Amino acid sequence: MALKEKLVQGAICQCKFGSLTDKLKVLTQTKYYLNDHEGKSKLAATHKDIGATFENGTFGPCQMQPTTFGYKPCQSVITAWSGYYEKEMYTPPGGYILLEDSKATCPIGGTDCISVIMSGQIAEPSQKNFESADSELQAHINPVLEMKEYYLSDPYEFLNVE
Known part of the structure; x- marks a missing residue:
């Protein structure tokens, strides 16, 4: 298997x-x-x-x-x-x-x-995947995003007016 x-x-x-x-x-x-x-x-x-x-x-x-x-x-x-x-x-x-x-x-x-x-299976990344990602490798793939700090509790938070 x-x-x-x-x-x-x-x-x-x-x-x-x-x-x-x-x-x-x-x-x-x-x-x-x-x-x-x-x-x-x-x-x-x-x-x-x-x-x-x-x-x-x-x-x-x-x-x-x-x-x-x-x-x-x-x-x-x-x-x-x-x-x-x-x-x-x-x-x-x-x-x-x-x-x-x-x-x-x-x-x-x-x-x-x-x-x-x-097979029908599609990967579903979780917060744990982002936390354990290899920072150096991710920096080469996407230099704009810092994987260790990637967490949005509310992805539309930036749209709110204060």
Whole structure:
């Protein structure tokens, strides 16, 4: 698992037989959040997240379902996940954590036809990150800002008239 990101709600996935991407929805649990200090949006995805677990429910026209006028629309349904991390289980739902290289199986597209484009995790720097930043390195990157003193309790304070 070294250096692999865990999947969270909002992870972007794509089917190799579709033309669009879709975002993963976590429906099996509401307890475990990753890289989300407020615990609001980045639920951890597990291998138990199967069924209709995508926001739009489609990856566009499905090349596995041709018609006389093109292709039938995809109905993204996951029947199983592979490539999950078996050393980390979340209970409930009793599911193993999904990783950025996990793949999903669709009943029409077949085994491992759905892959992950982006894990859904986005860094959220905190005040602690600014306090522990390397001052010399930051001075080279941004000479105007002093990282040790960077703290605004009210970012619009300068707009107030006294």
